[in-house]
Amino acid sequence: MPDVQSGTRIRPLDELDIGSIVRIDESISGSYRAEFWEQRVGYYLRRDPGASQVAEVDGRVVGFMLGELRAGEFGLEEPSGWIERFGIDPDQRGRDLGKQMFEAMRRHFRSEGALTVRTLVDQRDAAVSGFLGALGFAPSPLQALEMKL
Amino acid sequence: MSVKVESLKLEKKYHGAVEHWQKHNFKDYPVLLENWEKYFPTDEPFCLCAKLEVGTSDLVQIGEHKGEKKRDNPDQLTEEEAGHLLAIVRAQASTEFGSIQQHVGTLERAFDDQDRFWVLRVMAEELRHGYQMLHLLLSKDWSHVSGGATGEQMVEEILSMQTGNHVLDAFNLDYDSFIDNIAFAAIIDRVGKYQLTMQKICAYRPMADSMPPMLREEAFHLAAGVIPLRRWAKKAAEGDPFVTMTAIQHAINKWFPRGLEMFGDERGGDTNVRFGFKDLKNREAQDQYIEEVSRMIHDINSRYLRARFPDYAPDKAEQILAEIERTHGAHLGVRYEDLLRLPDRRFFRRKGEPAFTLIGIDGESFTEVEEYLRYLAKNLNEGYVASRDLRNYADVLRKVVAGTMSVKDGIMAMPKLKRVGGTCPCSKGVRWVMETPAETNGH
Numbered sequence: 001m002p003d004v005q006s007g008t009r010i011r012p013l014d015e016l017d018i019g020s021i022v023r024i025d026e027s028i029s030g031s032y033r034a035e036f037w038e039q040r041v042g043y044y045l046r047r048d049p050g051a052s053q054v055a056e057v058d059g060r061v062v063g064f065m066l067g068e069l070r071a072g073e074f075g076l077e078e079p080s081g082w083i084e085r086f087g088i089d090p091d092q093r094g095r096d097l098g099k100q101m102f103e104a105m106r107r108h109f110r111s112e113g114a115l116t117v118r119t120l121v122d123q124r125d126a127a128v129s130g131f132l133g134a135l136g137f138a139p140s141p142l143q144a145l146e147m148k149l
Numbered sequence: 150m151s152v153k154v155e156s157l158k159l160e161k162k163y164h165g166a167v168e169h170w171q172k173h174n175f176k177d178y179p180v181l182l183e184n185w186e187k188y189f190p191t192d193e194p195f196c197l198c199a200k201l202e203v204g205t206s207d208l209v210q211i212g213e214h215k216g217e218k219k220r221d222n223p224d225q226l227t228e229e230e231a232g233h234l235l236a237i238v239r240a241q242a243s244t245e246f247g248s249i250q251q252h253v254g255t256l257e258r259a260f261d262d263q264d265r266f267w268v269l270r271v272m273a274e275e276l277r278h279g280y281q282m283l284h285l286l287l288s289k290d291w292s293h294v295s296g297g298a299t300g301e302q303m304v305e306e307i308l309s310m311q312t313g314n315h316v317l318d319a320f321n322l323d324y325d326s327f328i329d330n331i332a333f334a335a336i337i338d339r340v341g342k343y344q345l346t347m348q349k350i351c352a353y354r355p356m357a358d359s360m361p362p363m364l365r366e367e368a369f370h371l372a373a374g375v376i377p378l379r380r381w382a383k384k385a386a387e388g389d390p391f392v393t394m395t396a397i398q399h400a401i402n403k404w405f406p407r408g409l410e411m412f413g414d415e416r417g418g419d420t421n422v423r424f425g426f427k428d429l430k431n432r433e434a435q436d437q438y439i440e441e442v443s444r445m446i447h448d449i450n451s452r453y454l455r456a457r458f459p460d461y462a463p464d465k466a467e468q469i470l471a472e473i474e475r476t477h478g479a480h481l482g483v484r485y486e487d488l489l490r491l492p493d494r495r496f497f498r499r500k501g502e503p504a505f506t507l508i509g510i511d512g513e514s515f516t517e518v519e520e521y522l523r524y525l526a527k528n529l530n531e532g533y534v535a536s537r538d539l540r541n542y543a544d545v546l547r548k549v550v551a552g553t554m555s556v557k558d559g560i561m562a563m564p565k566l567k568r569v570g571g572t573c574p575c576s577k578g579v580r581w582v583m584e585t586p587a588e589t590n591g592h
Contacts (some may be wrong), residue, residue, distance in 0.1 A: 014368065014371070015368070015371045015372040015374075015375040015376065016375065016441070016444050016445055016448055018375075018376070018379065018448065019448045019451050019452065022463075023463045026463055027463075032455065032459070032463075034379070034383070034452060034455065035380075038376045038379060038380065041372065041376075042267075042369075042372045042373075042376050045368045045369050045371075045372045046189065046192065046368075046369040046372070047192065049364075049365050049368035049369070050365065070191075111153070112153065113153075
C-alpha cells in the first residue's frame with residue numbers, strides 16, 4: 001500500500017468501497033446504480049481480490065480501477081491481466097491517480113505470472129482512448145468483432 | 150490460477166477425517182459443488198487442500214528475532230514460543246470448523262439462493278482454512294510442546310468440538326436467523342481478516358505462508374456479509390415488513406462485543422509481537438477494527454437513506470446522515486433510532502478490560518444490574534435473549550456486580566458444552582459443564 005504523494009494512497013479494493021464507487025460513478029454518469037456495483041465488487045473480490053485498486057485522497061476514495069487475472073478465453077491460454085472498469089471523481093482528475101492505480105494493478109498481474117495486460121475501448125471515446133494510450137496501451141492483433149442481431 | 154501457490158493434501162487418513170467431519174457438519178457441501186458453475190461461473194473449482202504462498206520473505210520482520218531467518222520447524226523456536234504458536238494454530242483451527250457449525254443452523258432461511266450459495270462458499274472456504282491449520286499441526290512435530298498429544302490426537306480434539314466448546318466465545322453462540330449468517334460474515338470474519346493479516350509476518354514460515362491464500366478468500370467472506378446487509382438496508386427503507394434496521398442493529402449488538410474479545414485482552418498482545426508472530430498488539434488491532442466497523446455502519450446507513458430518499462443527491466443524503474447522527478434528531482420520518490450505530494467498545498463485554506461493566510450501546514453507564522439486563526433484552530433479538538448463553542452471562546454478571554465473584558473468575562466461569570463421548574461427531578455424548586479456572590485460558 002504505497003503512499004504515492006502527500007494525502008494520496010493507492011490500495012486494493014475492499015467491500016467497504018462500494019458506496020464510494022457508487023458515488024464516483026454517479027458523479028460521472030448521473031445514474032445511481034448501487035445494485036450494479038454491489039454485484040460487480042462482489043465479483044472482483046471473489047475472483048482476484050488483490051487486483052482491483054482504489055485511490056484515496058485525504059482518506060476519501062476518489063477513484064477506482066477494477067480488473068482481474070484470467071486465462072483460457074478467446075484462445076488466450078496464458079494468464080492475462082484485464083482492466084475492465086475505472087472511474088475518477090471529476091474534481092480529482094489531473095493528479096495521475098489513474099496511472100498510479102494502473103501501476104499497482106500491473107505489479108499485481110506481473111507477480112501472478114501475467115505477461116500482458118489487456119482491455120477493450122470504444123475508439124469513439126477520445127478521453128478514455130487517450131488515457132489508455134498514455135498508459136502505454138497499443139492496438140492489439142486480437143480484434144474485437146461484433147454482429148447486430 | 151496463482152503461480153505463487155503450492156497446493157498440498159493431508160495424509161489420506163486425515164483427509165478422510167475432514168471429509169467425514171464434513172458429512173456430519175456440512176451436509177450441503179455436495180450441493181455447493183454441484184452448483185458451483187451456476188453461482189460462480191468460470192471461477193477455479195473448489196479445492197479441499199492446504200495452500201502455501203511461494204516466494205515470501207525469508208526474514209523475521211518484527212520482535213526479538215528481527216532480521217534472523219524465519220523458522221521452518223517448531224524445534225527451531227524456543228519451547229515458550231512453540232507452545233504459544235501451537236495455541237494460536239489450535240484456536241484458529243477451532244474457529245474455522247466452528248463457524249461452519251454455526252452457519253449450517255440457519256442457512257436454509259436465506260432470503261434467496263444467491264445469499265445461500267454465497268454463504269455455502271464461505272463455509273467451504275472455512276473448511277479449507279481448517280484443513281490448512283490441520284496441515285500446520287500434522288506436517289511438523291509439535292510433541293515437545295503439545296503436552297504429550299500427538300498430531301492425531303490434536304486433530305481428533307479439534308474435529309470433535311461442537312458449538313459450545315470451541316476455543317473462542319464468538320464460535321459458541323448459536324445463530325437465531327439468517328441475519329446472523331451475514332452479520333457474522335461482516336463482523337466476525339472481519340476479525341479473522343485482521344488476525345490473518347497480522348500473521349502474514351509470522352516468524353514461523355509455514356504459518357506466514359498459509360496466510361495470503363486464506364486472506365484472498367477472506368475478502369469474499371466480508372463481501373458475503375456486507376453486500377447482503379446493504380441490500381437488507383435498502384429493503385428496510387422500502388418498507389419490507391420482514392426486514393428492519395432494528396433486526397440488523399440487534400445482530401450487531403450480539404456479535405460486535407464478541408468480535409472485540411477475539412483480539413484478546415486490550416492490555417495484551419506484547420508476547421505475539423515479541424515472538425514475531427503478529428505485528429500489532431491487541432489494542433492497536435482492535436482500534437483499527439473499530440474504525441473499520443464504523444465505516445461499514447456508515448456505508449449501510451447511507452444505503453438506507455438513499456433508498457428512503459431516492460431523489461436526493463449523494464451530498465445531500467450524506468449531509469442529512471451527518472445531521473441525524475450529530476443531533477440524534479430526525480428527517481422526514483427517519484429517526485436516529487432507525488439508523489445503525491456502532492456500540493461502545495465496553496458494551497456487553499464478558500472478557501478483556503471492560504469485562505462485566507454495565508455500559509450501554511451509546512456509552513451510558515448503568516448502576517443496577519437488573520436494569521442493565523432489561524436493557525440488553527430490549528437491544529438483542531428475542532431468540533438470543535432466550536438462549537442459555539445469555540442466561541449464563543446474566544448469572545455471572547449478577548455475582549460480579551454483587552461482589553461475590555471476581556471479574557477474573559467471572560471471565561473463566563462461563564460454562565462450555567464439553568464433549569464427553571467419542572471423537573466422532575456421530576456421538577451425542579455432550580453435556581454442560583463448568584470448567585475450573587485452571588482448565589481455561591481466559592484472558
